[in-house]
Structure formats: C-alpha cells, structure tokens
Amino acid sequence: MTESAPPRISDLARSHGPGGVPAGTPDYLKGLNPEQREAVETTEGPVLVLAGAGTGKTRVLTTRLAHILASGRAKPWELLAVTFTNKAAREMRERITHLIGPSAEGLRWLGTFHSVAAQILRRHAELVGLKSTFTILDTDDQERVCKQLLEAANLDTKRWTPRSLSGIIDHWKNRGWTPEKLPNTEDFANGKGQTLYAAYQARLASLNACDFGDLLLHNLTILSQHADIAEEYRRRFRYILVDEYQDTNVAQYLWLRLLTSSTGNVCCVGDDDQSIYGWRGAEVDNILRFERDFPGAKVIRLERNYRSTHHILGAASGLISANRGRLGKTLWTEDNSGDKVRVRGVWDGEAEARLIADEIETARRQGIGYKDMAVLVRASFQMRAFEERFVMLAVPYTVIGGPRFFERAEIRDAHAYLRLILSEDDDLAFERIVNVPKRGLGDTSVQKVLQIARETGVPAMTAVRDLITSDELQARTRTAFANFIRDIDRWRQFAQTSSHWELTETVLEESGYTDMQKADRATGQTRLDNLKELVQSMQAFDGLTAYLEHVSLVMDLDRGESADSVQVMTLHGAKGLEFPLVFLPGWEEGVFPSQRSIDEKGEKGLEEERRLAYVGVTRGKEDVRISFAANRQVYGRWQSQLPSRFVDELPIDHVEAQSDTGYYGASGGMREAKSRWDEMPSFGSGYSSPGWKRGQAFAANRVPNAQPARQTLLEGDGRLVASGDPKAGSGWTKGDRVFHQKFGYGQVRAIEGNKLVVAFDKAGEKKVIDTFVEKT
DNA sequence: ACATAATGGATTTTT
C-alpha cells in the first residue's frame, strides 16, 4: 500500500542518542499525522485502531512494531503479530525490515493466525493426541475423509454431500466448538452431526493429521486445559498486534483472549466497514464490542484518507451510510480534484465488456498504464466476458486469484507421491495416487485394501504389503500392487541420497506420470509446465519436510512481478489494493448484491454486500466507473436485469450518470432516474428506496406463477424475515431444496400456507403439504 | 477396466 509518502528511515541509529535511547523525535515518527502517531505511540494497554480505507493502516502497523522494538520495549521474539493472509504477513515483514534492518528476522511470531498456531501446535501436539510431525490437510483431503465417513454411515451422499459436511465441521471449528462442546442446536443429517464430527476428528487423529480449523481449535484446547503453558505464552508475548480484526472468527478471538496477558498490550487494527468475510465465519461483532472486551481500551480513528479523490470518497461514504450497526467513521481528504464517479447502464454484458475495453484503450492512450487499471467483479463468472473482449483487442490482462497453483490436480498428485514416500501411513496420499497413472488397479481392489486396512487398524500400505503375500487377490492385481510397493520403496531409498527436487523429478518420470500427461493433448502441456515450475520452486527449500509444511500453510506460489497488464479480479481479491482507475461492472440486482447472500443471510447478507461495494469504490484513487447491464446471460439463459439498489444509494452529488443507449434515460442523476422498471408493480415493504422496490419486482419476476414470496419480504421495521428460521413465517423459503419420500428431490417454487408448490427434479411440479417434505 | 452418456450443480476464498 502506498497511502502516503514512503517513510525514509533506513538508519534508525541516527535517531538514537548514546546508549540506544531515542533522542527527541525518532525519524520514523515524522510524517505521521496526529492520529497515526497516537496509534503508534500508545503502546501500553488495549488499543483499537479503526483504520478506514486508505488511511495508512499498514504504515501505522509497521511503524508501531518498529517503535516498540526501537524504543527497547520488547525483543523481536516477544512480539506476536498476526494477519489473515500470507501476503499481508510478508508485506509487514518486508516493511519492518526496511525500518529496523535485519533484526526484523527475529520476529518469529509474525505470521498468519494459522502459521503461528501451527508453530505452537507442533510444540505441544502430544497434548491433543497428535505427533509433532502431523500433516495439515487441505479441503480436498477433508472432503475425502468426509465422503468415507458418510458412506460408512450409510448416508445418501447426494443429500448429505461430503462438501457440506466438511463445510459445517469447518464452521463449527471456526466457532471454537469441539465435538463435545457442540451445542445441540447444531446438527447435520438428522441428529448425526455430533457423531460424524467426532468420527471425523478420530479419523484425523489416526492419520496423525489436522485440518486448518484444528490448528486453532487444538490451540484452544491446549491453552485452556494447561494453565502453565498458557501462562508461558502470555509472558512471552509482551505486545500483541492483530491486523484485519474485523475478519476474526470466534476461534481466533478466543485464541487471542487466551494469549493476552493481564497487562493487555494488545492492539487490534481493522475497519468494520470492510468486513467481507462473514460467510467464512468472520464476526464483525468482535470489533464492534472491543471496548467491552477490553475495558479501558483506547479507540483511535484514522479518518484522513490519502488515497482517493473527494468524489470517490463521497460516493463510498454515502453508500456505506445505509448500513446499520457501524462504529462510524467519516473519511475526509484534502483532495479537491477529480471527476465524479461515473455510472452507466448498457444493454447487455457484452456491451459492458466492449465499453470497458474501449475506455481502457482510451485511458492507455492518455498515458495511464494498464497495470494502473482494474476490473473488479462480484463473482468470477463475470470475468469471462472481459477476457474474451481483451483477447480480441489484444489488451494485456492478468486474472488475479482463480485456481491456485498448489490446488491443481497434477501438483496435488506430485505431493501425494512425496507424502507417501515420506510417511508410509499417509492413507489419503495412498488413495490419491495408487492408481494414478493407471496401473490396472480397479476401484474394487483399492476399496478392498482400504477396508482391510480400516478393519485391522493399519495403514493402507501395510495392508497391501500383507495382501501381496497372500492369494486373496487376482494374480494381475497382485503384481500391480507389488510393483507399486516396489517403486515406492525404491524412491524412499533414493530420497536418502538425493535432493528433494531430484526425487520429485525421478518419481514423476519413473511412475509414468509425465508420460500420462504427454499423452493428454488437451491439458498435458500446461500440466507438465506446472510440474516443472513445481520442481523449480522446491529448490528454495531445505528439504522435503520444510517444503511440504510451507505449501500446506501458504498454498500459493510467490510469483514474480506482473507485467503491465489490466488487473481483473473479484472484489474480495481486491481488498487492500488500490488502482488509479477502477471499473466496477455488474451492479445489478441478483448479481451485486448477490441473490444468494440475501436469500441465505437476509439483511446481514445485504449489509455485507454493501460493504463489498464500499471496498470496491474505495479501491479507486482517481477514477471509478460503475456499470450495469439490462440483460445478462446467466448459466446460458438470458435474464433481464435491474440496476442494483447500490446504484440508487450513491449520493447524487458525487456521481454522474451516463447513458450508453438512452435506454435508462438516467440523465438527471440516479435518484431521479426513470427507468422502465420504475413502473413495475412492487410488493409492499417497509423499505422504500426505488432500488429496493425494483429489486422486489425483480425477485418476484424471476419465478413466474409464484405468489409474492412472504418469507423474503421485509418486516415493518425493515428487517428481513430470516429465511430458513423455523420461527419466522412457515419456515419455508422459495428456492429451498427439499426431499419428498415419493417424489424425490425438488425445489420450492411457492408457499401457500402449509402447502408448497415444489418443482421436483423427476416428478415435475406438485403441490404438497409441507410436513411431507424435509429440507436438504 | 475403460470409454461414453446422462445428470446435476453452479458465489465470494484464506488458511
């Protein structure tokens, strides 16, 4: 981030008097505004820094750490500094190194929540039934385990998908619930929730593995059950710093509380208006109640924005003011330049892509670099239209995010080989590659092995070793297994005498994996390239173990500097970034705000969407251009779209409405804009913004024949009746997936008292009494 | 055991 002039404090010693004691004002404090400086210098006691977008948050964070170190208040290893992303941790480390020099390397406890928790867990693993060599599973492994458990429990994996089980377990862990502490309001698959969760944990223990949620959850168990250990850490961490506090979940919150000593030198930095990870368990509440949690806490607001023009700031502030339950900040700037935020309506998604691509070219000709422009979308499916257009016009672009390197199948396969070579009992790795490439081992023979392994309580490899000495298998299968074992053993030998990347090359070659990819015309070459890149990146690590630990926690490759290209990414991915020129397409009801967010989380979901819009607008430094289309192809079907309610919420003084097609006639500013949808019938609600009314009309329009969906209407006080809440209305919501004994699976199209109109996948549309179906 | 047809599902994303 570059919120303000970069600090020039390459030599701290210069600001020190004799004996290393700072004399006068140290250089690194100069150039901070009064609030920033207060946030840096208030080192003792709990501090909450509410740092609005573009107010110099990262600078404050790093300067604060440097200040604590430079003033001799603590040694590097006595600081605990946690972030959410590896990127943020990396950036913080770099900037502190810049401030205080190489002694920043002593910051052992600067990292993500998960990496710090992993460090702690490795030291005390045995207290939660793990060996310190435990492996960290990724989501794919988790779902695999879940699938096996669901199958073992004879549950229909169509109705109760591995994904949803893994998801709910993760959710429980985020809330800090172990199986024993799971509240009985929580469940999965009709009363089997707790049992499945406990079985999942048992299985992980037998694999000597834990998932991401466990890193924190096991920490909670250790720290709350062993007072002496907790005390040791509390003494060690004399100062605690937390970045992006608005995104902490319950488990992380509890973890911090356990590590905070009575001196309470804890500084949390965040912005409640930028909390956009609620769907991942983040609790905005944590930041909202900071002052109650830490009595006597000092709250410092950073409100001076160094990033955006006053129009951009005005537009963003007006938008976010529609949210309730904010701590409230008023961003201001001395800037007085710049254009109003432009809002345009276009005919369809293709026209939108054309418009934006053209404007990118125009901006380019005016001297703005491609890399200074960004297209920020709500969801990745929106990216395609832009990519197609950019390719056609040869506009260089980079998609940020997307499928991640270490999650690609070929990379995971390579890792599975390495894991199995490293530890014989990694059953998940075994399963993954035992027949990849094809070795003539069928599903039945592999399942047989796994079943025997589970029954006798040994690793799959051991079971195979036993089986090939018996005559329980067909000769062909037996040979295939024997060869596989022989190969693994040979590679394990090889690993003793060679480097881990040579091992990887050898394994990929000798296993036939590269040959398999060469035979694949479609994707083979890309995959081989990825594997080459993998071998390359492995060389930066000391050994296999260190490498695997790194990838399981970091999950992404630190790619080199990007070329001069337009940055295309989701709004989530854009958090923390800034660009001179920002395009925000797809501001349409259902797309943004996303229909699903509203359906699933009601008013809360809507507010989070609005925060996302706020994040989007505040990414822009000089120019922000919002657009919406009247028609859009969604999953191959054409849908007519309504402008987002967020468009109407933009304050008129800071926006300039332009009409591409004349279709919207939005000449007099957005609020006065007459669009053809203003004439459409809307259903009564306590909320009267035109955008909202149009949204209602839109929602009802999407499902012809449906009655006004009672469950999605607003109460008189403007609160959404929570969908899915049994206490609210009939407890059914249009769109719910249901299961019926006779008709099978279907989707609720309308609710009429205790009767539901359900479109069954197989049996067609039927009217059924609601007690005969259950939610899936 | 493998190739092909049918089915169903589809945000946001970090660790």
Place this chain on the structure above:
DNA sequence: TCCATTATGT
C-alpha cells in the same frame, strides 16, 4: 452454458 461427477454399456 459448461463443468465435473456418476451411471451405463462394452
């Protein structure tokens, strides 16, 4: 629409 996973056939 389009992708991935599953059912089906040889």
